Amino acid sequence: MGELAADKHVKYIISVEKKKDSFESVVMEHLRLNGAYWGLTTLDILGKLDAVDEEDVISWILKCQDESGGFAGNIGHDPHVLYTLSAVQVLALFDKVDILDADKVSNYIVGLQNEDGSFSGDIWGEVDTRFSYIAICCLSILQRLDKINVDKAVEYIVSCKNLDGGFGCTPGGESHSGQIFCCVGALAIAGALHHVDKDLLGWWLCERQVKSGGLNGRPEKLPDVVM
């Protein structure tokens, strides 16, 4: 088995950061904050977080914050929980979460919890268990988890549990590894893992591994590194 070419990965990430003017970069400009999280976490794992200018990154992130308290994918775009979590996570990487007004960010998220316990992604109301995970994860990093109705949030996630043991994005949604990660993660943080049928889901997840060794997201789909 070969070794991980760590230096090449670092170089690639830095090059992507610098190439702000490529077509790909512009077309994905709206999710740059997510990209920052993926790239910087990788650098951190490889022990090379100092390859970027911390102050630069942080001041850019703060410019992405909206007056509602939430963060946008890039400067000038609308806020959404997806980018709010990435912002908090990146700041946590640099151990600078305390520069945020934690209450302000938390209030943005708290305001997005619906009566049935679910979370909307933003004020336009799209509901998805991904957002439940994001809310719970983000608030737990900010140490404000008690500001939401955790029991109701758990109840909603459990309502998305399927007959095959997996979880979907909304009640009745087909089980999908990505959604399962979000739901199980959220339940773990909330201390509610007893709702998971470990045997059933465990077996379903093992069956995601195909002959090539890769993992797919759902039965009879192709393996994907994302999974």
Add this chain to the structure above:
Amino acid sequence: MHGRPRKPLKPEDAAASAAKAEKLRVLQSQFLHNHHNHIYSKEAVELSTKLLETNPELYTAWNYRKLAVQHKLTENDSDPDSLKSILDEELRVVESALRQNFKSYGAWHHRKWILSKGHSSIDNELRLLDKFQKADSRNFHAWNYRRFVAASMNRSEEDELKYTEDMICNNFSNYSAWHNRSLLLSNLLKRKVEGFVSKEKVLPDEYEFVHQAIFTDPDDQSGWFYHLWLLDQTVRVDSPQLVSSWPTPGSDLILLGDRCLDGCASSPFTRFHLDSRTFPLVLYFNQAVEGVNSSTITVDSELNTNKDLVWKPLSSCNSKAAQVWVTQLNLPDGNTHSSKVFPVEDSSPISSLYQLSIKNDNELTDFEWRAATIAKEIDHFRELLSLINCKIGKLTLARLLMAHDAMMCPPANKISHSEEVLELYNDLMRLDPTHVQYYKDQHSLVLLQQVTSNWESLLSRCFHYSNSPSNRGSPMCLQLKNLSLSRLGSFDKLLWVQMLDLSHNELRSIEGLEALQLLSCLNLSNNILGSFTALEPIRQLKSLRALNISYNEIGAHSIDTTKYLCSSPLSHSVGSEWNHGQTVIDDDIKSYWEAYFILKGLNLTQFDIVGNAIVNEKFKSFLIKVLPGLKWLDGEQLH
């Protein structure tokens, strides 16, 4: 997007790409300017159309369009034609965007939002969905949208069921369609809609339907998961059942004080050695239940009044539901030196469980069709396996045989399939080595079922633990060592056990062991327990005095895979024990919080931990602090 190879750009392509990028940047800047300044002119909106048709992921543009629609609607309040054309245009843009990327969350959500304004017909939406089904029958966005449309436009579940049938007939490998089918059927059965009143009428056709898929292509997973669901529907009893309790009904419970009693004629199942003033009453259900208390359960006993009994659920988190419930009965004063015999009523001490809707009889309703269905399936799969050596066929057969055995319990005339099932799991370990651990676990469970299936088998494994440093005349020890057990089960058959030897197995977890409330001695040495959090069930074993976890792997792993299954100072469960602020967190607790958490409530007198990576002098002195009643550590007497 997936499945596209990456190639470095040639110089002329790179220049063209840069020019394209610059153009796009200008448009996006202009768009953001319009958005921030609330400009909703025709040109401005068209700009957003242009952007979304090529890049549907530009989420801010969908938000902008919603604001533009709201703006136009307030201006054109009274004109229904104008309303229609505004919304029609939005639907057109969504469709156009979806053609570019039919997985765009933003596009689908925008369509839902427009529909909430009360426009479009169900036929229209179904037509659109058909198009997407043809392009990708597994597109979960489309399926979700379909469920949304069906619900909000009142399309019947029967019609939707027919649709899934069509999809499946078109292509058996459509897991999304099978999933939707199981969902619709569940709802129809639950609501007892006409034509779906009894499972007995509905399930046989489903079995036939899924057989077609499975026998056509046994390697395709879609049908198999549906079959598993059908099996569960056939076997499942929705209301909880009391599976077992201790003391055992119909026996004589003999409580022994601290005087030894050699050659006692009673069996180890009904003889209980006490060293305290209380003994437990244990209830074991087939699923987690809530609401066990002195008003839902009545215990007739000369030792306690019923209303004084406090029932506790044995759950690892603060869940109010548990499979195992326990209460304590107090001994009358001054009686610890003699033995006393308590006859346990045949109808069990529990006389009223009806408020919990628990059936105390072991007869399933509709027993016959369930049993007949399972028997038929067993025949089918035996036939399939005679033709092909197929992994999932073997697994299904194993599950069917186990389900069959479970239904036949308690047996008058039991033909157990355990040997055949063990053989199947051995085959599977060879056939599918990447999942060997799963098959091992299942093998362990079946083996334990076999071992605990009757009293003779259990008795043959009971021994006096004669070289223990405590008194002779101690209880019998059940030996389940050297069985390659990777997982534990059959706790309902083991509630009477006081001394248990599980050494020399392959246990990574002891989940469920908390049910054995009478345990005073537990030997887990020479297993592969990887952390203290894996010992979480021990916290609930209040009678435990001697624990042996020597020669395991505690401290040998950098990643604790059972961490989240155990409460911890890092978890955020409300009411967590760590929040009470009573503990002074010193350095030792910080270093060894898992050990502290597991051991602190226990009254151990004997502890063996040698042979674990975590053990050193510092850890041993920490142990002595946490276990003040400890008399023996790793075989050495403490002072």
